[in-house]
Amino acid sequence: MSKGGRLTTVLGLFLVVVGLVVWAVAALLTPGVPGGVVNFTNTQATGQPVHLTVQTVGSIGFGAHPSWVSYLVKDPKSGKWVHDTSWELPAHTLIDMTVYQYDSGSPLRNQEWGQVMGTVGDSATLNGTNFTSYNSNTGGGVGHTFAIPTLNISVPLVGVSGNPCAVAPCHFNSPHNIETFSFKTPGAGSYNWQCFVPCALGYLFGNGGAMSTQNYMGGELEVVN
Numbered sequence: 648m649s650k651g652g653r654l655t656t657v658l659g660l661f662l663v664v665v666g667l668v669v670w671a672v673a674a675l676l677t678p679g680v681p682g683g684v685v686n687f688t689n690t691q692a693t694g695q696p697v698h699l700t701v702q703t704v705g706s707i708g709f710g711a712h713p714s715w716v717s718y719l720v721k722d723p724k725s726g727k728w729v730h731d732t733s734w735e736l737p738a739h740t741l742i743d744m745t746v747y748q749y750d751s752g753s754p755l756r757n758q759e760w761g762q763v764m765g766t767v768g769d770s771a772t773l774n775g776t777n778f779t780s781y782n783s784n785t786g787g788g789v790g791h792t793f794a795i796p797t798l799n800i801s802v803p804l805v806g807v808s809g810n811p812c813a814v815a816p817c818h819f820n821s822p823h824n825i826e827t828f829s830f831k832t833p834g835a836g837s838y839n840w841q842c843f844v845p846c847a848l849g850y851l852f853g854n855g856g857a858m859s860t861q862n863y864m865g866g867e868l869e870v871v872n
């Protein structure tokens with residue numbers, strides 16, 4: 648092969664490698680393909696509050712990433728737990744949310760995430776007791792947050808101690824905390840929600856994997872009129 652030919656081959660291979668690296672980084676940073684959208688728009692009479700029930704688990708125990716932390720949602724029609732974090736909700740409607748928290752927690756890196764913000768009364772309940780902020784240096788710490796940044800909503804999800812549930816959906820015989828809070832949906836649009844606790848063990852700064860993949864630690868509120 649001529650010198651020019653060899654140079655072209657080396658340059659070509661180099662470009663292929665660069666391309667692969669760019670592709671791999673983009674694939675790591677891009678959320679996975681969204682799954683289904685769970686519809687909450689016709690589960691109640693117009694104007695009545697929507698009941699939205701989720702659970703957070705330390706390891707989902709099935710699917711492509713059984714060891715990943717995840718949210719699951721209770722399908723309002725079938726009553727079954729499903730692994731979808733995109734929810735269609737009616738606009739300008741009160742959402743009564745219940746979170747069954749089955750994961751352990753730890754002290755927060757940013758104490759701000761211990762505040763309850765943007766919910767009705769800027770408060771939530773933890774096992775029946777009202778609270779407005781949680782000191783993550785006490786008790787079970789905080790495992791996750793449920794946050795909708797564009798609506799300034801954030802709720803700390805208090806961690807449990809003891810033998811955690813390993814396969815979702817988890818049931819009441821595993822240690823859990825129950826939190827409730829309400830918020831009002833805005834006008835129609837798409838609103839991201841996500842957890843802000845770097846809870847993806849084994850990933851860079853805890854923010855890869857489940858933290859950056861749809862249907863695990865984040866999703867969408869599809870608000871419709």
Ligand SMILES: [Cu+2]
Pocket residue numbers: 716790791792842843844845846864
């Ligand atoms: Cu999380």
